[in-house]
Amino acid sequence: MNLSGLFKPEPLHIPDGFLSLPIAILFWVLTAVFVGLALRRTRDELGERQIPLMGVIAAFIFAAQMINFPIAGGTSGHLLGGALAAIVLGPWTGILVMTTVVGVQALFFQDGGLLVMGANIFNMGILTVLIGYGLYRAVEKRSQGIRFLAAGLGAWLSVLAGALATALQLWLSGTSVLNIVLPAMLGVHALIGIGEALITVAALAFIFQTRPDLLAAPEEGRGKGWVIAGALISLAVVLISPLASASPDGLERVAIDLGFMGQGQDAPYQILPDYTLPFLGESPISTIAAGVLGLILVGGILYLIARTRKPSPAKET
Numbered sequence: 001m002n003l004s005g006l007f008k009p010e011p012l013h014i015p016d017g018f019l020s021l022p023i024a025i026l027f028w029v030l031t032a033v034f035v036g037l038a039l040r041r042t043r044d045e046l047g048e049r050q051i052p053l054m055g056v057i058a059a060f061i062f063a064a065q066m067i068n069f070p071i072a073g074g075t076s077g078h079l080l081g082g083a084l085a086a087i088v089l090g091p092w093t094g095i096l097v098m099t100t101v102v103g104v105q106a107l108f109f110q111d112g113g114l115l116v117m118g119a120n121i122f123n124m125g126i127l128t129v130l131i132g133y134g135l136y137r138a139v140e141k142r143s144q145g146i147r148f149l150a151a152g153l154g155a156w157l158s159v160l161a162g163a164l165a166t167a168l169q170l171w172l173s174g175t176s177v178l179n180i181v182l183p184a185m186l187g188v189h190a191l192i193g194i195g196e197a198l199i200t201v202a203a204l205a206f207i208f209q210t211r212p213d214l215l216a217a218p219e220e221g222r223g224k225g226w227v228i229a230g231a232l233i234s235l236a237v238v239l240i241s242p243l244a245s246a247s248p249d250g251l252e253r254v255a256i257d258l259g260f261m262g263q264g265q266d267a268p269y270q271i272l273p274d275y276t277l278p279f280l281g282e283s284p285i286s287t288i289a290a291g292v293l294g295l296i297l298v299g300g301i302l303y304l305i306a307r308t309r310k311p312s313p314a315k316e317t
Contacts, residue, residue, distance in 0.1 A: 016113030017265035020173035028118030038095040051306040055299040076247040077192030083132020083155040098125025110267040128158035152197035159193035188250040238291035
């Protein structure tokens, strides 16, 4: 039995054709403002200790987004990761990480349209970061249990916020009627958000057990061991990515049910389509190899970004 068509990551984000040109441009502008602020706020703040952590978190989020988990009604969901990135890295660095992840997915894996990439970054990499960070930091002096609860709630709400923004974008674009697309998007993503919350809390619990200083005092020194461990965990997630649920994700399910799936437009080019290497076909090995390349791309791009944010020697001393 050929499993290659049953278990593999599917494109997950808004494709070109779902949003009108004015809405796409509007969210490119909004996204550019937030990313510009993030670049400005992280200037001269990222030292040698922070750069590896950015890469590890980005690699984990990229790998985890390749794993679609099944929910009710023949639908699947996947981690967004914005809340996790914000809690561990802070909001501005978190925005840079999420922008890189979503950008790599669109540019190299044809996951999400190029024209609507600004909207995808805003929905998944800005709203999620701001909500997750705000709720967690509001209780950062409380007990560990309260912090976990806030992190889980923030992660859940961040998924709903992304779904709400997408529904509004579809409505403003004339793609669907608000009183139909809004409850459809919120309903399915309320379930997906539970998975987001569980994964986020589990990841934070792991960090608390192994390296609590990464959360409590990010300016302190960090050994190489946690970097290697994080890289190995991300690689392990990629290795099981061929077992991802092949069911439609939340947006795809809504688009199918409401009849606008056909408006989606294919990318004008293909590099690593559907998280595969074209010369290896749609096979588990192809998905794993493409995932490993994705980890390298995300890590490499973030390293280059982080080096430009690195303080000068005079400011480090």
